[in-house]
Amino acid sequence: MRIAQYSRADAQIWDDFINHCPMATFLHSRRFLSYHKNRFNDCSLLIFNNEKLCGVLPAAAEKRIVASHPGATYGGIVHNGRLSGKQMLAALSAVIAHYKDQKFQTLLYKAVPTYYHQRPYADDIYALHQKGARLLRCNLSSVIDLTDRGVVSTRRQRGKKKAIRANIRVDYGKSYAPAIWQLIEDNLLAQHNTVPAHTQTEILHLANLFSDNIIFYAGILKDSIVCGVVLFLSATVWHAQYIASNDEGRKIGALDFLFESLILQAQEKKIRYFSFGTSNIPSNGELNDGLHQFKQEFGAGSCAHLSHEISL
Numbered sequence: 001m002r003i004a005q006y007s008r009a010d011a012q013i014w015d016d017f018i019n020h021c022p023m024a025t026f027l028h029s030r031r032f033l034s035y036h037k038n039r040f041n042d043c044s045l046l047i048f049n050n051e052k053l054c055g056v057l058p059a060a061a062e063k064r065i066v067a068s069h070p071g072a073t074y075g076g077i078v079h080n081g082r083l084s085g086k087q088m089l090a091a092l093s094a095v096i097a098h099y100k101d102q103k104f105q106t107l108l109y110k111a112v113p114t115y116y117h118q119r120p121y122a123d124d125i126y127a128l129h130q131k132g133a134r135l136l137r138c139n140l141s142s143v144i145d146l147t148d149r150g151v152v153s154t155r156r157q158r159g160k161k162k163a164i165r166a167n168i169r170v171d172y173g174k175s176y177a178p179a180i181w182q183l184i185e186d187n188l189l190a191q192h193n194t195v196p197a198h199t200q201t202e203i204l205h206l207a208n209l210f211s212d213n214i215i216f217y218a219g220i221l222k223d224s225i226v227c228g229v230v231l232f233l234s235a236t237v238w239h240a241q242y243i244a245s246n247d248e249g250r251k252i253g254a255l256d257f258l259f260e261s262l263i264l265q266a267q268e269k270k271i272r273y274f275s276f277g278t279s280n281i282p283s284n285g286e287l288n289d290g291l292h293q294f295k296q297e298f299g300a301g302s303c304a305h306l307s308h309e310i311s312l
Helices: 008-018 030-039 086-101 123-130 154-165 174-192 200-209 247-251 254-268 289-296
Strands: 002-005 045-049 052-057 060-062 065-068 106-110 134-145 169-172 214-221 224-233 237-245 273-278 301-311
Touching: 002 086, 008 030, 008 045, 008 052, 030 200, 045 086, 052 086, 086 106, 086 123, 123 301, 134 289, 154 254, 169 254, 174 200, 174 214, 174 224, 174 237, 200 214, 214 247, 214 254, 224 247, 224 254, 237 254, 247 254, 254 273
Parallel strands: 065 106, 237 273
Antiparallel strands: 002 045, 045 052, 060 065, 106 301, 134 273, 134 301, 169 214, 214 224, 224 237
């Protein structure tokens, strides 16, 4: 195994490579990661075996900690299927040795959740265990298997019917982004006293870069947007990255109708999973039970988002 530090000259090689990796999504692309610009000190790596590129690790550092990846929901070693078993163990060992030589003290590793995999590869989880990694955090994500959906609660069904009686309609497009973003900001401030991970400028920039992957959906009552969802689309998953509704939308069950519309579309397009994302409180990892229950009532199951820590 040979490790090489990523440079901007490698951007096209990197993006061409991840197109053939069964666990990669657009969040692993340099086009996505580069929007952070100077926010992080990039420490991404390319992994070669017998001088052939076989894996990449998106990563960035803050002081003596390197993380994969602090600017994305997940990172992890992305490979083309050739880093399995002992090969993955050798790759992770080489990564650890490289960062140790760079005088880093800790490696934080956010694995790609399994439902994003086009084929299952948990070799990195095995290798982390073998290298003595500590499970740092386990977040719970609500995910519908669209080939075997769970029972939809009567509450969600009633909400959908109420929205239909109110004559709500669904539409999509970037023109709805400002109104949807205002709903998102208002909700986060009122409910959690926080702000979105992206600014409106950033999310629109990303949507322009990834017009096939980032879609704004609005629930419209008369001429007013009463709810919205920002979807991140990948090969196996439609993921609701941001969800918001105003008081009027909540009264008529607007999100119930909007989500049912999106779930039906995903099924028609043969997408395997619909993800509502995690419901954990960022500060302490505890489950926001009310939010989790809301998502589960659409017929979702649960999947884990694992974060590990390796002492270097």
